[in-house]
Amino acid sequence: MPMTDLVQLALFVVLIAALAPPLGRYMARVYQGERTLLSPLFAPVETAVCRLTGTRPDADQHWTAYAFAVLAFNLTGFLVLFAILRLQHLLPFNPQGLAPMNADLAFNTAVSFMTNTNWQAYSGEAALSYFSQMAGLTTQNFVSAGTGMAVAVAVIRGFVRRSGRGVGNFTVDLTRSVLYVLLPLAIVVTLILIWQGVPQNLMAYVPATTLEGGQQLIAQGPAASQIAIKQLGTNGGGFFGVNSAYPYENPTPLSNLVQVVSILIIPAAFCFLYGRMAKDNRQGRAIFAAMGVMFLVALGVTYGAERAGNDLIAALPVDQSAGNMEGKEVRFGVVNSALWAVTTTAASNGSVNAMHDSFTPVGGMVPMFLMQLGEIVFGGVGAGFYGMLLYVVLAVFLAGLMVGRTPEYLGKKIEAKEVKLGVLALLSIPLGVLVLGALSAVLPAGVASVQDAGPHGLSEILYAYSSATGNNGSAFAGFGAGTLYQNTMLGIAMLLGRFAIIVPMLAVAGSLVGKKVHAETAGTFPTHGPLFVGLLIGVIVIVGGLTFFPALALGPLAEHFAMTGGLAY
């Protein structure tokens, strides 16, 4: 491993470890309604929002009311976005005169951005007007992220509250997420990105006559403002077709660092927010440690595989010392591409700065597996954390079984009801990935989307359904996703992966919130030490491994052995 690679990876880890704790503490203050630096600016806006929606800010909602609010808000957001996409030819800011999206693609896109997935079955510069990008997508980039954060805070309240029956107020949590956390960070990141060269304008595309006398039509647009929030909100939907590989979307190594840190910073901060709200920082640090260990292992495997290059061109007179460069950009190289691939799939972001489809088999398997675990290694903003709490419930339950005691977590008894709800939520992932993925692998309408022959073809399907169900949005982009069949089925997978987890997890919170808190005794299993961290990782890897190993064996693992054996398809 070249020292320059190690230094770049270490710098990233240090930045996350240094920035996440203060951000998490700040966010805890925000959600608990304490005064912060930004209160004078935003408190009046918050009041106005409450008046507009008829919300009493101190009115805690029962989990069912909270869940209804999430669903109602998201439904209207879906309808508005769908309408914008279908009517963009009639709306302003369309200098290229782009046509409306067809119905199934608009359905897929609206679901995709509502569920914080940002799966893109279209290419931005060829399909979307600036109005659709801004009013349609940028809005959803903020509020879908805000929805995830709000739900996470509500679920956390269920675990940590010592009394009461409510889990918070959705409108208030959502508004605070957007105003106090996402918007200020997005403004800072936007300005850094413009400085580095990301366009921010409303110009028509620019025709250029190249140095050799050829023609080049150069796409433009309000890109920086959307890219900033796409990273911070773990949305990931690119302004341009190839996302953050496009030099306008990610022009320099510095813009790359800012974006990749933006992806992970809020999900990582949630661990520390949790510690703060639980009034026991060790609990948050334990979860951060579990996530961190899995992240570093994933990073090491992907980096190693990409650095080693493609065995099938090793016999050619090609100098592969730079690693596997197909689908990667020179300014980032293998190290920043591998770091991004692991970060974006650990965090349910889904933006890419290199093409995952052209990764080595093992290099591409790791991102796939991270998505299949349910996006809980940091995960989506908010979504990653409540997903992780689901595994915590399972881990505590298993620990309880082993010692023959009713399991407790943060002093509250974890009983059959919570475990059943947790398993129900967990099952939505294999349902979306394996059942819908298997359908796509046998139905002619599904198979038609596959580009590559051999096991890599199965990997393309598996990746698509893992990405949609995990609400990630990255792709093995050779997969022809823009068909009626895939638009519909992947849309369903995205809905499953979002709401079939949100509702049961809110129910877990609702069930826990009223439970009595038991004092810690000598018999209490501590959930803040290395033993618990190890147990939690073990549960995640075993559940994920048992569920997805057979599929991975037929796809990326089979391809890996084909590659090392010199077999091409």
Added chain:
Amino acid sequence: MLVKTLRYGALYLGFTAVLGIGYPLAMTGLGQTLFPEQATGSLIERDDGTVLGSALLGQSFTRPEYFHGRPSYAGDGYDAASSGASNLGATSRTLVAAVTERTEAARAAAGSGAAAVPVDLVTGSGSGLDPHVSPEAARYQVSRVAAARGLPETAVHALVAKHVEGRTLGLLGEPRVNVLALNMALDALAGGAPPR
């Protein structure tokens, strides 16, 4: 229930006004004021005002007297309104065949026979618009470019060396050469238009 849902609809529209219209337009105004060049795409204009390209985007170069960028899958090659990659898997025969063909072509064109071709010169980039090649890939083409222009190789080598960008702060990213900037400097060196 319906009234409540409509209220959430109103909230959504309010967010659209602030986040979907206010925020991007404010950022556009601020960006255009603070960083006017970058905000408008870092365009390069000729003396007569026509646009030559963007400093950030690669262009298609096929003539022997220019340095070539990486293979591109954006439209018909370096189409900045249709970005794209090969997305071929590592075990794809199509990929292996394409890399093989490019390697042979690169070696024949370089005329230097024995040396192995730098990998970035024979693999498609992520965007199809990669403006850079590695310093090794630029050096690999020096003898061809020098011969086509009738320039001494040392002069072309010196120009390449001048155009190598190191890691940002000595730390971030990979060393690289901007192909368009290098070719423009090459034209300037030769004193105007290249031989056709």
